[in-house]
Amino acid sequence: MEKLEYEWVKQTRNILLDQCKELTEEELIKELDLGFQSIKDSFFHIAGCYHAWLGSFVLSATTTPLYSRKEINQMQLEDIKRYFQQADAYVEQVFEKSIEELNTVIEKKLPWRTESGFVRKTPHQLLVHSITHEFHHKGQIVAMLRLLGHVPQNTDILGLPGLD
Numbered sequence: 001m002e003k004l005e006y007e008w009v010k011q012t013r014n015i016l017l018d019q020c021k022e023l024t025e026e027e028l029i030k031e032l033d034l035g036f037q038s039i040k041d042s043f044f045h046i047a048g049c050y051h052a053w054l055g056s057f058v059l060s061a062t063t064t065p066l067y068s069r070k071e072i073n074q075m076q077l078e079d080i081k082r083y084f085q086q087a088d089a090y091v092e093q094v095f096e097k098s099i100e101e102l103n104t105v106i107e108k109k110l111p112w113r114t115e116s117g118f119v120r121k122t123p124h125q126l127l128v129h130s131i132t133h134e135f136h137h138k139g140q141i142v143a144m145l146r147l148l149g150h151v152p153q154n155t156d157i158l159g160l161p162g163l164d
Helices: 003-020 025-029 039-058 069-074 077-095 123-147
Strands: 106-109 118-121
Touching (some): 003 123, 039 069, 039 077, 039 106, 039 118, 039 123, 077 123
8 A cells, every 4th residue: 555545545535525514414423223323423433443553553642542422422524524634644654664664563452442452463454454444434334325315426446536
Protein backbone atom coordinates (compact mmCIF):
# COMPACT_ATOMS: atom_id res chain seq x y z
CA MET A 1 0.00 0.00 0.00
CA GLU A 2 1.34 3.36 -1.02
CA LYS A 3 0.21 6.88 -0.21
CA LEU A 4 -1.50 7.18 -3.60
CA GLU A 5 -3.64 4.13 -2.94
CA TYR A 6 -4.59 5.48 0.47
CA GLU A 7 -5.75 8.67 -1.23
CA TRP A 8 -8.18 6.47 -3.15
CA VAL A 9 -9.40 5.00 0.14
CA LYS A 10 -10.07 8.52 1.45
CA GLN A 11 -11.82 9.55 -1.77
CA THR A 12 -14.25 6.63 -1.60
CA ARG A 13 -14.86 7.37 2.08
CA ASN A 14 -15.61 10.99 1.31
CA ILE A 15 -18.14 9.96 -1.35
CA LEU A 16 -20.11 8.18 1.38
CA LEU A 17 -19.63 10.92 3.98
CA ASP A 18 -20.81 13.55 1.49
CA GLN A 19 -23.85 11.47 0.62
CA CYS A 20 -24.67 11.15 4.31
CA LYS A 21 -25.10 14.94 4.49
CA GLU A 22 -28.42 14.29 2.74
CA LEU A 23 -29.63 11.99 5.53
CA THR A 24 -31.77 13.07 8.43
CA GLU A 25 -30.45 12.49 11.93
CA GLU A 26 -33.05 9.73 12.27
CA GLU A 27 -31.69 7.96 9.18
CA LEU A 28 -28.10 8.36 10.34
CA ILE A 29 -28.83 6.65 13.68
CA LYS A 30 -31.52 4.20 12.54
CA GLU A 31 -30.58 0.69 13.63
CA LEU A 32 -30.86 -1.63 10.66
CA ASP A 33 -29.63 -4.92 12.16
CA LEU A 34 -26.70 -4.89 9.78
CA GLY A 35 -23.04 -4.47 10.64
CA PHE A 36 -22.70 -1.95 13.43
CA GLN A 37 -26.42 -1.25 13.59
CA SER A 38 -26.46 2.28 12.15
CA ILE A 39 -24.56 4.33 9.61
CA LYS A 40 -23.26 6.64 12.33
CA ASP A 41 -22.07 3.74 14.48
CA SER A 42 -20.41 2.13 11.46
CA PHE A 43 -18.42 5.25 10.63
CA PHE A 44 -17.22 5.56 14.22
CA HIS A 45 -16.30 1.88 14.23
CA ILE A 46 -14.30 2.25 10.99
CA ALA A 47 -12.36 5.31 12.20
CA GLY A 48 -11.90 3.72 15.62
CA CYS A 49 -10.06 0.82 14.01
CA TYR A 50 -7.41 3.22 12.64
CA HIS A 51 -7.21 5.00 15.99
CA ALA A 52 -6.86 1.78 17.97
CA TRP A 53 -4.50 -0.24 15.80
CA LEU A 54 -2.39 2.53 14.28
CA GLY A 55 -2.74 5.46 16.69
CA SER A 56 -2.59 3.42 19.87
CA PHE A 57 -0.93 0.06 19.15
CA VAL A 58 1.62 1.06 16.47
CA LEU A 59 2.33 4.70 17.28
CA SER A 60 1.54 4.81 21.03
CA ALA A 61 -0.03 8.22 20.39
CA THR A 62 -3.08 7.53 22.56
CA THR A 63 -4.24 5.06 25.19
CA THR A 64 -7.91 5.97 24.70
CA PRO A 65 -8.51 5.67 20.95
CA LEU A 66 -12.22 4.86 21.05
CA TYR A 67 -15.23 6.98 21.94
CA SER A 68 -17.81 5.79 24.44
CA ARG A 69 -21.41 5.13 23.42
CA LYS A 70 -22.44 8.30 25.30
CA GLU A 71 -19.89 10.40 23.40
CA ILE A 72 -20.89 8.95 20.02
CA ASN A 73 -24.56 9.64 20.71
CA GLN A 74 -23.77 13.35 21.14
CA MET A 75 -21.66 13.65 17.99
CA GLN A 76 -22.59 14.78 14.50
CA LEU A 77 -21.32 14.08 10.97
CA GLU A 78 -18.65 16.79 11.32
CA ASP A 79 -17.29 14.97 14.38
CA ILE A 80 -17.02 11.79 12.31
CA LYS A 81 -15.03 13.70 9.70
CA ARG A 82 -12.64 15.04 12.36
CA TYR A 83 -12.19 11.53 13.77
CA PHE A 84 -11.21 10.36 10.28
CA GLN A 85 -8.84 13.32 9.82
CA GLN A 86 -6.93 12.22 12.91
CA ALA A 87 -7.00 8.63 11.64
CA ASP A 88 -5.52 9.86 8.35
CA ALA A 89 -2.75 11.60 10.29
CA TYR A 90 -1.93 8.27 11.97
CA VAL A 91 -1.81 6.56 8.58
CA GLU A 92 0.59 9.25 7.32
CA GLN A 93 2.87 8.60 10.30
CA VAL A 94 2.83 4.87 9.59
CA PHE A 95 3.73 5.57 5.95
CA GLU A 96 6.81 7.46 7.19
CA LYS A 97 8.22 4.25 8.69
CA SER A 98 10.92 2.35 6.84
CA ILE A 99 10.18 -1.03 5.23
CA GLU A 100 12.08 -2.65 8.08
CA GLU A 101 9.99 -0.84 10.71
CA LEU A 102 6.76 -1.69 8.88
CA ASN A 103 7.63 -5.38 9.01
CA THR A 104 8.95 -5.55 12.58
CA VAL A 105 6.61 -7.32 14.97
CA ILE A 106 5.27 -5.25 17.85
CA GLU A 107 4.29 -7.24 20.90
CA LYS A 108 2.28 -5.56 23.63
CA LYS A 109 -1.06 -5.44 25.37
CA LEU A 110 -3.84 -3.37 23.91
CA PRO A 111 -3.90 -0.05 25.79
CA TRP A 112 -7.64 0.41 25.19
CA ARG A 113 -8.58 -3.11 26.31
CA THR A 114 -6.92 -3.74 29.67
CA GLU A 115 -8.10 -7.36 29.91
CA SER A 116 -6.33 -8.31 26.66
CA GLY A 117 -3.29 -10.50 26.50
CA PHE A 118 -0.24 -9.71 24.42
CA VAL A 119 -0.81 -9.13 20.72
CA ARG A 120 1.90 -9.68 18.09
CA LYS A 121 1.43 -7.78 14.81
CA THR A 122 3.48 -5.72 12.37
CA PRO A 123 2.53 -2.16 11.44
CA HIS A 124 2.13 -3.35 7.86
CA GLN A 125 -0.40 -6.01 8.89
CA LEU A 126 -2.37 -3.48 10.91
CA LEU A 127 -2.35 -0.90 8.12
CA VAL A 128 -3.72 -3.45 5.64
CA HIS A 129 -6.22 -4.69 8.22
CA SER A 130 -7.49 -1.15 8.89
CA ILE A 131 -8.01 -0.46 5.19
CA THR A 132 -9.70 -3.77 4.35
CA HIS A 133 -11.82 -3.36 7.50
CA GLU A 134 -12.93 0.05 6.22
CA PHE A 135 -14.00 -1.32 2.84
CA HIS A 136 -15.89 -4.17 4.50
CA HIS A 137 -17.92 -1.76 6.61
CA LYS A 138 -18.31 0.81 3.81
CA GLY A 139 -20.04 -1.97 1.87
CA GLN A 140 -22.41 -2.38 4.79
CA ILE A 141 -23.07 1.38 4.83
CA VAL A 142 -23.93 1.21 1.12
CA ALA A 143 -26.42 -1.57 1.93
CA MET A 144 -27.86 0.54 4.78
CA LEU A 145 -28.36 3.47 2.42
CA ARG A 146 -30.32 1.17 0.10
CA LEU A 147 -32.43 -0.09 3.01
CA LEU A 148 -33.22 3.53 3.84
CA GLY A 149 -34.44 4.09 0.27
CA HIS A 150 -31.40 5.99 -1.04
CA VAL A 151 -29.40 5.21 -4.17
CA PRO A 152 -25.75 4.98 -3.06
CA GLN A 153 -23.15 6.70 -5.16
CA ASN A 154 -20.38 4.62 -6.72
CA THR A 155 -17.64 3.98 -4.14
CA ASP A 156 -15.59 1.59 -6.27
CA ILE A 157 -12.01 2.78 -6.63
CA LEU A 158 -12.22 2.01 -10.36
CA GLY A 159 -15.01 4.60 -10.61
CA LEU A 160 -12.89 7.46 -9.27
CA PRO A 161 -12.17 10.34 -11.67
CA GLY A 162 -8.87 10.07 -13.47
CA LEU A 163 -8.57 6.29 -13.13
CA ASP A 164 -10.17 5.38 -16.45
